Amino acid sequence: MTFPPLREELRGVEPYGAPQLDVPVCLNTNENPYGPSAACADDIAASVRAAATGLNRYPDREHVALREALAAYLAADTPHGVDPAQVWAANGSNEVMLQLLQAFGGPGRTAVSFAPTYSMYPEYARDTHTRWVAGRRADDFGLDLDVARALVEAERPHVVLLPSPNNPTGTALEPAAVADLCRIVGEQGLVVVDEAYGEFRRAGVPSALELLPEHRNLVVTRTMSKAFAAAGLRLGYLAADPAIVDAVRVVRLPYHLSAVTQAVALAALRHAPELLGNVAALRRERDDLVTWLREQGFEVADSDANFVLFGRFADRHAVWEALLARGVLVRETGPDGWLRVSVGTPEEMTAFRDALTVATKEA
Numbered sequence: 001m002t003f004p005p006l007r008e009e010l011r012g013v014e015p016y017g018a019p020q021l022d023v024p025v026c027l028n029t030n031e032n033p034y035g036p037s038a039a040c041a042d043d044i045a046a047s048v049r050a051a052a053t054g055l056n057r058y059p060d061r062e063h064v065a066l067r068e069a070l071a072a073y074l075a076a077d078t079p080h081g082v083d084p085a086q087v088w089a090a091n092g093s094n095e096v097m098l099q100l101l102q103a104f105g106g107p108g109r110t111a112v113s114f115a116p117t118y119s120m121y122p123e124y125a126r127d128t129h130t131r132w133v134a135g136r137r138a139d140d141f142g143l144d145l146d147v148a149r150a151l152v153e154a155e156r157p158h159v160v161l162l163p164s165p166n167n168p169t170g171t172a173l174e175p176a177a178v179a180d181l182c183r184i185v186g187e188q189g190l191v192v193v194d195e196a197y198g199e200f201r202r203a204g205v206p207s208a209l210e211l212l213p214e215h216r217n218l219v220v221t222r223t224m225s226k227a228f229a230a231a232g233l234r235l236g237y238l239a240a241d242p243a244i245v246d247a248v249r250v251v252r253l254p255y256h257l258s259a260v261t262q263a264v265a266l267a268a269l270r271h272a273p274e275l276l277g278n279v280a281a282l283r284r285e286r287d288d289l290v291t292w293l294r295e296q297g298f299e300v301a302d303s304d305a306n307f308v309l310f311g312r313f314a315d316r317h318a319v320w321e322a323l324l325a326r327g328v329l330v331r332e333t334g335p336d337g338w339l340r341v342s343v344g345t346p347e348e349m350t351a352f353r354d355a356l357t358v359a360t361k362e363a
């Protein structure tokens with residue numbers, strides 16, 4: 001018997017996470033390069049100060065004020081509006097999705113996604129003893145509905161996890177494809193559309209929020225970690241049928257969302273126009289980056305997110321290392337031969353372009 005007496009299937013498993021290296025140009029975790037302004041930071045500090053005097057009490061378990069503010073924020077992305085009863089928040093959308101797997105996955109149940117995709121999904125399945133099945137995306141990283149239909153019919157999944165835009169490829173899904181999938185999965189399963197990068201989608205690409213009134217088995221998750229420039233806050237949320245919110249309440253830990261988190265998230269939402277103000281600039285920078293990479297002869301996946309997947313490299317690790325040697329950290333992820341770079345400030349993108357030009361000559 002080896003110590004500690006860990007579950008068999010967890011032995012030797014490395015914890016998830018990109019390397020957190022102290023490097024001048026960090027383009028590896030899709031963070032927003034623009035932090036909150038001094039005015040926003042002051043409002044956050046004042047909100048924490050006010051919350052501090054009440055810390056002897058447990059927080060609002062139902063985080064009602066926050067759910068109202070999130071519902072109002074989401075309403076901009078759907079003509080049908082969003083009711084606070086449809087909204088639920090937790091410590092990052094990773095926790096939201098884990099709660100969904102806790103409630104709707106489990107022993108004897110199956111979760112499905114389509115690779116290449118977010119590498120945390122199989123971990124939620126593992127941690128909730130849910131059977132995990134990964135289908136394949138098409139060559140352009142879109143979803144082939146015939147492949148999806150065949151997989152769903154064969155596996156009868158209880159949860160389908162589908163990021164749009166997808167990480168690490170940047171691919172957004174057509175709402176018609178999401179609607180088809182909701183019908184194919186049927187009411188024995190949930191279709192979870194992870195819109196962590198939703199605010200970065202290109203003009204004319206709608207949010208899956210629009211489909212909520214028509215599909216009771218649809219869940220849309222969002223986060224304040226990316227477009228909202230608040231990765232350090234740890235606040236994610238979902239919009240879905242209130243019956244799904246009721247189910248998540250059963251598995252959440254008591255008072256899972258601290259009074260400080262709720263106060264900071266509310267303050268950040270009051271500054272939404274400012275925090276989201278740089279999204280348009282980042283989208284333009286993203287489109288310029290795609291164009292530039294293609295001009296250099298790279299293969300580049302279309303991107304609706306704040307990152308770009310590009311390749312192909314015979315030895316991507318050598319390129320990753322050569323970039324790092326020049327102070328630029330990107331992510332070695334996705335299909336072999338590809339690298340993912342997050343969109344940073346214009347200065348950071350110049351540093352990336354310069355480093356890549358030299359690095360590909362060397363590697």
Ligand SMILES: *Cc1c(COP(=O)(O)O)cnc(C)c1O
Pocket residue numbers: 030091092093094095118163166167194196222223224225226231234235236
């Ligand atoms: C970054 C990311 C998230 C957000 O995670 P948080 O826990 O909200 O920080 C969710 N899904 C995908 C695919 C992501 O890349």
